[in-house]
Amino acid sequence: MVTTGQASGGRGDARLTEKGIYTAALRLIDADGVGALSMRKLAGVLGVNPMSLYHHVPNKAALLRGVKNLVAAQFQPPVDGGSWQDQLHRFATDFRALAHRHPNLIVHSLASPDFVEPEDPFWTGLADILTRAGLPPTQVAPIGAVLASLFSGFLLAESNGTLGRLAAMQPGAPGSGTPSNADMDRADSFQFAVQTLIAGLEARLP
Amino acid sequence: MVTTGQASGGRGDARLTEKGIYTAALRLIDADGVGALSMRKLAGVLGVNPMSLYHHVPNKAALLRGVKNLVAAQFQPPVDGGSWQDQLHRFATDFRALAHRHPNLIVHSLASPDFVEPEDPFWTGLADILTRAGLPPTQVAPIGAVLASLFSGFLLAESNGTLGRLAAMQPGAPGSGTPSNADMDRADSFQFAVQTLIAGLEARLP
DNA sequence: ACCTGAACACCGTTCAAGT
């Protein structure tokens, strides 16, 4: 019975790996947010001296980027099929599901400059859909960038609670914060957001 | 010749005021971002002991909220006139102008939970426009929340550079980063974003 | 090659002591 366990669980017996570091960091971020992540705390969770991390990751910024890429790699743009409207809807649904799985990371990634990269599957997948929809090639990037920005705003506001807080405001009572028995729940908000983006794109198609 | 100067310039002779503190903090944020703002650095700029700040502001979170409110108070929703489409367009233009004046603060405010508040003129102004447009009262909040979230995403991506970086991607060359001589510049991106939001709202009006 | 302890230059915040 040899104990080969490189389980990378919470304990420190596992060898230090780049991926293991990112995974542990992601767990901390999911639990307490990016603000609560520190190199020292991460090392503590891994059962390792804080300085050891610097042999695998150049600095904290690179650590966060690595975590983002780890999550981005999980996202596989849904296979095509159906109208481009259907494809866009499915794409948005899948992206949203991933955002809900790691809201703290998504909020940080969308807000930070240079964190969304052209290689990310979020971006390439959207560009593919727009191309198949018949958008002139030179318009795919600029139109796609605006659609991605708009939708990111929805995910961000949903993830940090702003969307829910504003949506629940009673019209007549400014500041009172009385939550209405909303005729629009979270699912409806999402549907409306996606329909709005589709309507915007339709206006740009031949 | 009495030196009554309470100029609140960069020098430390002025008395410590809540507003003076916020103003100095805003200057630091505009220059180097929220991440570079510290209580100690702020005190240094004000020519004051770091601990003195705590007699006027309970903590750093309250400081940031105060700075946000200072900027939010600068925003006066444009007077009505013209169609609701015109009003929405003007509202978005004014909001965007303010965001361009303080991009670092806007990025932080939109990303942070509990930073957008129902009392903010951004929100009340938008709700007014939607009400005047004839949206059923119970739908003003939920629809407005989605529109605000979407538009915030545009401002955020524009402010942190993501929008420009993605929009400049050449479709055929993924990852090469070659900037196209975009047939859509920054102004067009904004127009398309606003038109998209208007199209979404039109679908909800009687 | 990988790990580590000590050290440096920072943080936000508390608190007792001063005026």
Added chain:
DNA sequence: ACCTGAACACCGTTCAAGT
């Protein structure tokens, strides 16, 4: 009432020294 110095519990990161 307002200010302050010292102190506490943290940070990210560098570097020389260990194996």
